[in-house]
Amino acid sequence: MKVFIVEDEHSSTLFLKEVISDNFHDVSVVGDADNIEEAAKLIRKVHPDLLLLDIEFPHGTAFDLIKELSGTGFIVIFITAHQKYALQAIKMSALDFIMKPIDPYELIQAIQKAKEEVSRNNDFERLQALLHNLNEEKGLHKVVLKDKGGFHIFNIHEIVRLEAQGSYTKFMIKGGQTILISKNIKEYDAMLNTHGFFRCHKSHLVNINFIQSYSRYAGEKLLLTDQSEIPLAQRKKDLLMKTLKTHAHIK
Template sequence: MLNAIIVDDEEFARSSLYFLLQENCENIQISGIAKSVAEARNLLLANKIDLIFLDIAMPGENGFELIPQIQESKAHVIFTTAYDQYALKAIKANALDYLLKPIDIDELKAAVDKAFRHIELSKTSTSKNENLQNLSANLSDRSEIRKISLPNGQGYSLVSIDDIIHIEADSNYSVFYLNNRDKITVSKVLKEYEEILPANQFVRIHKSSIVNLNYLKEYNSRNGLEVMLKNGAKIAVSRRRASDFVDKVKLYTSFDGDKSY
């Protein structure tokens, strides 16, 4: 059993999530319900909590302001929200779970199952705590995501986006090529990272390729449009993405006058 708390300022949201958990997640024991961050802090102090269902948009303090106490308690978090797109990008970038309201039963079950696995993993790893720290840092600078957490089978690799050279699709996996010559394979499709990473820096040039414009060495049309990256990789640009790629390169270089291609 996992000891869980629900934190949400809306009475209907609290009661409906409690009902869904009672009816569908027999391995969850609700140890308390809070309607504010202040009440949640008291619950965390008084109980050993494994899992927190945390709303974001609440009056007074928002859910992110509970992060320091969550880190101390080492609890797993599932955000429950209808919050803005930047926050969702930050949550996804750090491999943390969220459920959009109204909550779907199947998504709730999947999130709880994932929480069980991660809580077992966290007994021998500090990765989840690091992910929360990185989430807090990303949210304090709302300009862009600067780091992402990549699940690696044994935990998470915390990677600066500036260290990503390119990402290649491999069926339902994504392979990250980093500037230290490491490769990390992640069991998520490329589209998820296309949505997370800054669009002015990372460009999808093919259905199976995303490139970081920081590492663009040259592009030419000798054999169809093709890019060469600074690690030596040569990647074709699909015909339907060629115009968008060229436009983004022009825009990118206009803000970085010391680059030449």
């Protein structure tokens, strides 16, 4: 597998190269650049399989580079020292990222995962979802779900609810499709709770747009438009009512 590094800190570039050469006999660094313009030119020449890509540069961002190279096939692992809004968009697009200071073990794991993905597909569609989510006018509207068979891209408003199943999360999509993802529901709660989703129970996260009614008989329950009945934790009742009122006011 061919790797290209885009990083404006020389010490980080050297560290990335060292970790790769010490741990992968079948991975080679075919080039590096410390700015977006040079990176775009070199990447078109060497056609890497994987980009190790810092996010912020003095003149531009990693996303400017992604836009310029749109349609070029490669996997991307983002590297950043900043906890900014972009990380939520990256997570929702099911793309990998590593925080600085770089943990060698996390880097090795991410590269190993990238090796497995290179043989199946590239990140083009997920990168397009990322660029969509970074568009301020469009907002965060797409989520990428990875399962054993590949990945699926959905508009957030198509997701009816999520249900915890051990360390996995089951997604229920409008129309009846279900997808089981090997991430716990807590991760998705953090991603979606500002986009119209409510954690009504430790095992359930619902899209409030699909709530049809509430019943206190036979236990506190929510009835959704797909006719599913979801338990409502007693301690969440007041917060849900406030959330629904706020949401109705905004709409």
